[in-house]
Amino acid sequence: MADVIKNTEDHRFEVHVEGELAGWLDYIVGSRGVITLPHTVVEERFRGRGLAGDLVRAGLDDIRSQGYLVRPKCSYVQGWIAQHPEYDDLVAR
Numbered sequence: 001m002a003d004v005i006k007n008t009e010d011h012r013f014e015v016h017v018e019g020e021l022a023g024w025l026d027y028i029v030g031s032r033g034v035i036t037l038p039h040t041v042v043e044e045r046f047r048g049r050g051l052a053g054d055l056v057r058a059g060l061d062d063i064r065s066q067g068y069l070v071r072p073k074c075s076y077v078q079g080w081i082a083q084h085p086e087y088d089d090l091v092a093r
Contacts, residue, residue, distance in 0.1 A: 004058035013059045015042075015051045017045055022046035025055040025077075027063075035063050036071040036093045056080045060087050 003016045011081055013025040023042035037059065042052050063070050067088050067093040072078045081087050 002049070004054055006029050006058075006062055011060070013055050015058075016074045017046060017049075017051070017057050023055060023057045025052075025074075027059065029068075030071070033068050034061055035068045038073040040074050040076045044056050052076055053080060057084075061064055064090055090093055 001017070002022065003013050005016070007014050007024075010024075010088075011027055011029070013027070014021055015023045016053060021043075023040070023046060024042075025037060026039040027037055029035055037056075040052050040055060042055075057080075060070065064087075068090075070077075070090045071092050072081060
């Protein structure tokens with residue numbers, strides 16, 4: 001089972017599988033209520049399990065709950081939002 005946590009010290013969301021760090025989604029808190037998502041990583045041996053999608057969904061849900069908008073610089077995040085239009089309102093224009 002995978003668990004996603006927000007690691008505020010390292011400015012990233014992390015996914016853990018059986019207690020082991022499997023991947024992360026970096027974030028940068030910017031001005032005017034916009035959070036940039038520059039990079040998503042899933043360690044090779046954990047790929048193919050949907051963990052990157054879990055990270056993005058958890059990150060965007062957290063960003064929404066905080067009242068922020070998002071600037072998706074990471075191509076994975078951009079593609080994920082394109083496939084999940086219910087999150088399109090979070091994208092800073």
